[in-house]
Amino acid sequence: MKFAENNRISQRQLYRQIVIAFIAPLILCLFENRKTLGLGGLAGTAAALAAVMFYVIFLIRLRYAFARPCKTAGVVWGRLTALFFLIYCIFGAAFLLNLLGEIVAVSLGTGIGKKWLCLITLLVCSLGTQKGIQRRGRMGEVSGGVVLAAVMLMLVLAVGQGKWEYFQEMVWNSSFSGRKIMESGYDVICAFSGLGLLPFALDSVGNSKDTGKTVSFAVFTLGILLILTELLLPSVFGWGRLKYESCPILPLLAGAELPGNVLARFDVLWMGFLLYSLLFSIGSFLHYGHLIVEKADMGTGKLWISTLVFAGAVWDIERWGIRNSFPLYLKYIFVPGMLVLQIIFFMTGKKKWKKKLAVACVSALFLLAGCGGVEPEKRMYPLALGADITEGKYLLTYGIPDLPKSTGQEKDGEDQGNAAPSIQGETFREIENIYSRTQEKYLDMGHLEILVLGESLLDGGRWEQVLEYLKQEPTIGENVYVFRCAVASEAVAWVSPQDVSLGEYLLGLLENNPNGSPGQAVTLREVYHEFYERGALSELPELKIYGKELEVKF
Numbered sequence: 001m002k003f004a005e006n007n008r009i010s011q012r013q014l015y016r017q018i019v020i021a022f023i024a025p026l027i028l029c030l031f032e033n034r035k036t037l038g039l040g041g042l043a044g045t046a047a048a049l050a051a052v053m054f055y056v057i058f059l060i061r062l063r064y065a066f067a068r069p070c071k072t073a074g075v076v077w078g079r080l081t082a083l084f085f086l087i088y089c090i091f092g093a094a095f096l097l098n099l100l101g102e103i104v105a106v107s108l109g110t111g112i113g114k115k116w117l118c119l120i121t122l123l124v125c126s127l128g129t130q131k132g133i134q135r136r137g138r139m140g141e142v143s144g145g146v147v148l149a150a151v152m153l154m155l156v157l158a159v160g161q162g163k164w165e166y167f168q169e170m171v172w173n174s175s176f177s178g179r180k181i182m183e184s185g186y187d188v189i190c191a192f193s194g195l196g197l198l199p200f201a202l203d204s205v206g207n208s209k210d211t212g213k214t215v216s217f218a219v220f221t222l223g224i225l226l227i228l229t230e231l232l233l234p235s236v237f238g239w240g241r242l243k244y245e246s247c248p249i250l251p252l253l254a255g256a257e258l259p260g261n262v263l264a265r266f267d268v269l270w271m272g273f274l275l276y277s278l279l280f281s282i283g284s285f286l287h288y289g290h291l292i293v294e295k296a297d298m299g300t301g302k303l304w305i306s307t308l309v310f311a312g313a314v315w316d317i318e319r320w321g322i323r324n325s326f327p328l329y330l331k332y333i334f335v336p337g338m339l340v341l342q343i344i345f346f347m348t349g350k351k352k353w354k355k356k357l358a359v360a361c362v363s364a365l366f367l368l369a370g371c372g373g374v375e376p377e378k379r380m381y382p383l384a385l386g387a388d389i390t391e392g393k394y395l396l397t398y399g400i401p402d403l404p405k406s407t408g409q410e411k412d413g414e415d416q417g418n419a420a421p422s423i424q425g426e427t428f429r430e431i432e433n434i435y436s437r438t439q440e441k442y443l444d445m446g447h448l449e450i451l452v453l454g455e456s457l458l459d460g461g462r463w464e465q466v467l468e469y470l471k472q473e474p475t476i477g478e479n480v481y482v483f484r485c486a487v488a489s490e491a492v493a494w495v496s497p498q499d500v501s502l503g504e505y506l507l508g509l510l511e512n513n514p515n516g517s518p519g520q521a522v523t524l525r526e527v528y529h530e531f532y533e534r535g536a537l538s539e540l541p542e543l544k545i546y547g548k549e550l551e552v553k554f
Helices: 011-029 038-060 069-073 075-107 114-126 133-159 164-173 178-191 193-200 208-237 249-254 266-295 304-314 322-348 428-438 455-459 463-471 488-493 502-511 524-534
Strands: 384-390 393-399 422-425 450-454 481-485 542-546 549-553
Touching (some): 011 075, 011 193, 011 249, 038 164, 038 178, 069 075, 069 322, 075 266, 075 304, 114 266, 114 304, 164 208, 178 322, 193 266, 208 249, 208 524, 249 266, 384 455, 384 488, 384 502, 393 488, 422 428, 450 455, 450 488, 450 502, 455 481, 463 524, 481 488, 481 524, 488 502, 488 542, 502 549
Parallel strands (some): 450 481, 481 542
């Protein structure tokens, strides 16, 4: 059966739903602080995938035992079991909702508060979660292949950012021990724990003889993505830096671009697909929550399940918030308890019921991608940023080109001119506040291409603070070119005889060279690598200004 019929979903729809629901949670959450990276991580991932494959066979045999848990284990134990899985659904949805709110609020800069984003997202994902499964199946049918192909394409494009010497650092420095393999393998198993909900819904999947193959193939697909990512991340960032990254996929996005740099904010497209996967995952948790309540004859959870999810997502306590507590809950409570309960049900639930219930399932397409919040014409887009120290304070200079002229859209008599405002402050936060009070346009750093560090900053040893500041700005891509100059503010304010700003001029020099970019050019990613590996600053190309002439010394 290729298409859904009789309120069922096909095997192909099941496969695509599993892939969509797991892609974003896996690659966003599984690589924190090198937990599953390195040779031990690769070995642990491979072992975990093999274990999950065998686990799938066991899951398929539970389909009838979980169709009516109260009939299988009695009313009391059936409802306690349903409550156990329901708590997991609520916690899982709250965790992903909190993650989505943070990513959208910080990385995409919508200007909307995190709590409001969580509320809007939850309202969208909650619509129709108690209705028929066919609409959810059609959503997976249409979007599953697109999301999978898009993520694969993004990873392939990111391969070009990798370096062989960085990969060698991972090989020589990573741990390969039995403990590391077991720890990383168990983390991967916990990440796939959502598969434990499948027995509640397998009665609504057509051609049940092929279900094991379908789920196993979905796990295999996701496993290939995991292994590719585990090989890619240390090759791009270096082994030392990954120790400090809680979500290394996000800076990987910041450096992604199409060949020829035809789309500056290419990372927004990738983020859009990941957000879609997160939305689908949240909808899946809500759906299974309603389904479990229904199968255990516990009434309806239309309102209170969503209310608990929202409360969990916004419960913000430093040590006991959902982001810190959910991984511990998975490791020490849910996964061991789930296995015990499933073994008990397997031993007591071999009877097959003739009546099969329809699964309530739907998710919503709510793509929260894009810049949002402030209209493009009300934004200021600096191409170059200069950092100096004057009178013991930081001085940031923003090089803003004449956009209508540089894009060929100027009108007769219109001359916006190149601008380079400089703002001084004790801290970078103070500089941002001063900018907000003195400039009429919103500062959008998403198009920054050139960073110039002044000698006063380098000699004073305060360049590390600049790197930390830039690291906290998610819109700044790591493919920014870095230079040094005697006075960075003068370099950023420089304009060529052809009235071309520094950012445009250097980009043309580096990227429009018919012989290719100079090999000595240094990117922000390389500077980060040198900083995290050796605590030192890379050897930077120097800018020399002679009146209207600019010289680059590599």
